[in-house]
Amino acid sequence: MPTDHPRIRTTEEYQYAYRRSVENPEQFWADVAEPFTWRRKWDTVLTADLVEGHNKWFEGAKLNITENCLDRHLATRGNKLALIWEPNDPKTRQIRYTYRELHQEVCRFANVLHNNGVEKGDRVCLYMPMIPQLAIAVLACARIGAVHSVIFAGFSANAIADRVNDAQATVVITADGLERGAKQIPVKRVVDEALEHCPSVRGVIVVEHLGWPVHMKDGRDVWYHDEVQEVEKTCPAEEMDAEDMLFILYTSGSTGKPKGVVHTTAGYMVWADYTFRNVFQVEENDVYWCSADIGWVTGHTYLLYGPLLSGATTLMFEGVPTYPSPGRYWEVIDKHGVNVFYTSPTAIRSLMAHDINHVLAYSLDSLRVLGSVGEPINEEAWHWYHTHIGKGRCPIVDTWWQTETGGIMISALANITPSVPARAGLPLPGVQPVLLNQEGQEIEGNDVEGYLAIKYPWPGIIRTTYGDHERAKQTYFGVYPGYYFTGDGARREPDGLYRIQGRVDDVINVSGHRFGTAEIENAINQNNTVVESAVVGYPHDVKGQGIYAYVICRDGACDDDISRKHVEASIIETIVAQIGRIAKPDKIQFVEGLPKTRSGKIMRRILRKVAEGDTSNLGDTTTLLDPEIVEKIVEGRK
Numbered sequence: 001m002p003t004d005h006p007r008i009r010t011t012e013e014y015q016y017a018y019r020r021s022v023e024n025p026e027q028f029w030a031d032v033a034e035p036f037t038w039r040r041k042w043d044t045v046l047t048a049d050l051v052e053g054h055n056k057w058f059e060g061a062k063l064n065i066t067e068n069c070l071d072r073h074l075a076t077r078g079n080k081l082a083l084i085w086e087p088n089d090p091k092t093r094q095i096r097y098t099y100r101e102l103h104q105e106v107c108r109f110a111n112v113l114h115n116n117g118v119e120k121g122d123r124v125c126l127y128m129p130m131i132p133q134l135a136i137a138v139l140a141c142a143r144i145g146a147v148h149s150v151i152f153a154g155f156s157a158n159a160i161a162d163r164v165n166d167a168q169a170t171v172v173i174t175a176d177g178l179e180r181g182a183k184q185i186p187v188k189r190v191v192d193e194a195l196e197h198c199p200s201v202r203g204v205i206v207v208e209h210l211g212w213p214v215h216m217k218d219g220r221d222v223w224y225h226d227e228v229q230e231v232e233k234t235c236p237a238e239e240m241d242a243e244d245m246l247f248i249l250y251t252s253g254s255t256g257k258p259k260g261v262v263h264t265t266a267g268y269m270v271w272a273d274y275t276f277r278n279v280f281q282v283e284e285n286d287v288y289w290c291s292a293d294i295g296w297v298t299g300h301t302y303l304l305y306g307p308l309l310s311g312a313t314t315l316m317f318e319g320v321p322t323y324p325s326p327g328r329y330w331e332v333i334d335k336h337g338v339n340v341f342y343t344s345p346t347a348i349r350s351l352m353a354h355d356i357n358h359v360l361a362y363s364l365d366s367l368r369v370l371g372s373v374g375e376p377i378n379e380e381a382w383h384w385y386h387t388h389i390g391k392g393r394c395p396i397v398d399t400w401w402q403t404e405t406g407g408i409m410i411s412a413l414a415n416i417t418p419s420v421p422a423r424a425g426l427p428l429p430g431v432q433p434v435l436l437n438q439e440g441q442e443i444e445g446n447d448v449e450g451y452l453a454i455k456y457p458w459p460g461i462i463r464t465t466y467g468d469h470e471r472a473k474q475t476y477f478g479v480y481p482g483y484y485f486t487g488d489g490a491r492r493e494p495d496g497l498y499r500i501q502g503r504v505d506d507v508i509n510v511s512g513h514r515f516g517t518a519e520i521e522n523a524i525n526q527n528n529t530v531v532e533s534a535v536v537g538y539p540h541d542v543k544g545q546g547i548y549a550y551v552i553c554r555d556g557a558c559d560d561d562i563s564r565k566h567v568e569a570s571i572i573e574t575i576v577a578q579i580g581r582i583a584k585p586d587k588i589q590f591v592e593g594l595p596k597t598r599s600g601k602i603m604r605r606i607l608r609k610v611a612e613g614d615t616s617n618l619g620d621t622t623t624l625l626d627p628e629i630v631e632k633i634v635e636g637r638k
């Protein structure tokens with residue numbers, strides 16, 4: 001019989017749990033971990049190292065996360081719905097899986113992986129639409145101890161190839177095609193193009209979703225529906241060490257190519273479950289919906305692992321908020337009686353712009369808790385969400401976290417700790433945030449701001465960046481040794497709640513998606529008419545941040561409107577090819593030069609101000625190599 005995990009129910013219980021998690025973290029986490037299914041318990045709860053970044057949780061323990069997501073629930077929740085799938089087109093069929101059915105599907109997919117030569121420790125990349133087989137395939141990898149690496153199906157063939165090669169994946173799972181709203185993406189074709197440059201890949205498993213014709217390469221590609229015919233309905237779960245890799249998820253940093261954030265088995269499991277249960281306060285008969293794509297970390301932790309670990313019913317939606325109408329989200333909520341809804345500020349802002357009748361057409365009576373994630377939620381969006389969707393009765397949990405943190409770090413616990421507009425709130429038990437000044441000293445007290453860092457490991461902390469631990473060390477642990485550095489700035493308000501102010505590094509957050517400015521510049525610079533470029537983020541009404549690119553062309557290449565239009569189009573084409581449509585700049589400004597210091601460093605502060613339109617006070621420009629260039633840039637502003 002599974003023991004259901006206790007959860008925090010009152011403010012006092014939160015305070016008690018928080019205090020215990022700080023005073024005696026190892027005992028605290030040992031107690032939290034106790035009720036999971038372990039093949040063997042741990043020898044050591046935590047080996048902490050915030051200098052080298054070698055943090056380990058529950059070492060010595062043996063387990064399989066899918067036994068905790070699925071098998072553990074079979075006795076008591078076998079007939080309970082585990083996964084509800086809502087298709088892109090509301091007129092087509094929804095699909096539902098009970099825990100027993102999902103368990104069986106995962107076992108069957110796991111057997112297909114085995115039959116296709118996938119073994120424990122192998123890396124498997126997934127490039128898929130938001131269909132049940134994506135969730136099933138992810139769990140199937142975990143079932144047999146293969147490391148999954150999901151690539152959001154909006155990235156280009158080049159971006160896929162970079163990730164597949166970095167992970168040295170042996171198998172790729174994809175589908176014939178994808179529909180997202182009115183858009184269609186021939187995902188198999190994109191994978192084929194990518195795999196021309198990926199020698200490590202031996203096999204491709206293709207799920208038939210839309211019935212589109214695809215080219216199947218002999219000796220490499222197989223149809224899932226053929227492979228699954230012959231396999232058993234059961235598959236023993238592979239016994240994993242606590243610190244065995246569970247998944248790699250690529251994310252952008254301020255330098256170089258995206259890095260593979262690595263999460264391991266036991267710590268991630270405990271963290272996903274603990275944070276899910278306490279933040280959302282989901283009840284046994286609830287329907288929970290996280291609108292994120294499984295291609296991002298939110299989809300991993302809060303669509304898939306967190307809800308299933310907790311035995312909840314999780315809804316997966318294939319489409320977009322505005323298709324076939326801007327009432328789609330609200331229709332889905334009424335149709336399935338969704339009780340807890342977790343989405344992004346960008347989605348909220350895009351829906352706010354439409355006629356309120358799209359909301360008023362639905363009752364939304366089932367809703368009890370609302371969540372927000374991925375970027376700061378502005379007050380206007382918070383109030384709209386609270387008033388029109390939550391009808392004033394649902395708390396909003398504004399959850400701050402990152403791919404690297406594995407799960408939610410700072411947030412209200414629904415109906416337990418304060419939910420205040422534009423404030424993420426208080427740290428979860430186990431999270432010890434600090435604000436640091438430039439010198440790396442902790443800033444005490446309230447009503448202060450600084451760099452947000454974490455001074456003690458939590459179970460979901462990033463373990464490494466795949467194949468390059470030095471990069472993880474430098475990015476997260478080397479900036480202020482002894483602290484995990486988040487890359488975000490934050491304020492501790494007079495009431496002690498945290499307000500996240502956004503990135504302090506060269507990462508921009510567009511619609512909740514992270515891009516490194518260097519990554520976009522590298523793509524732009526591949527264009528042979530471009531000499532140099534600089535990319536910054538600027539405030540955008542819907543996306544949170546937009547992408548603003550300053551570009552210097554080769555002599556004469558951009559002298560008139562027609563040639564500028566031409567170069568602009570080819571820059572966009574290069575970005576779409578190198579990264580994907582999601583990284584398209586909102587504005588491109590051609591400039592003669594960039595504001596550089598005498599040592600050749602671009603003063604991005606100035607470029608950001610110009611992009612924002614705040615040109616009245618550009619600060620000290622006397623240290624620039626060519627101060628006049630700033631005036632020219634201001635004049636040419638888009």
Ligand code: PRX
Binds near residue numbers: 374399404
């Ligand atoms: O800047 C913060 C912002 O998103 C970054 C993390 O992005 P990613 O790894 O893609 O994960 C997104 C989903 C967790 C953070 O460094 N961010 C995330 N949540 C919030 C946020 N900013 C403000 N408020 C939030 N609730």
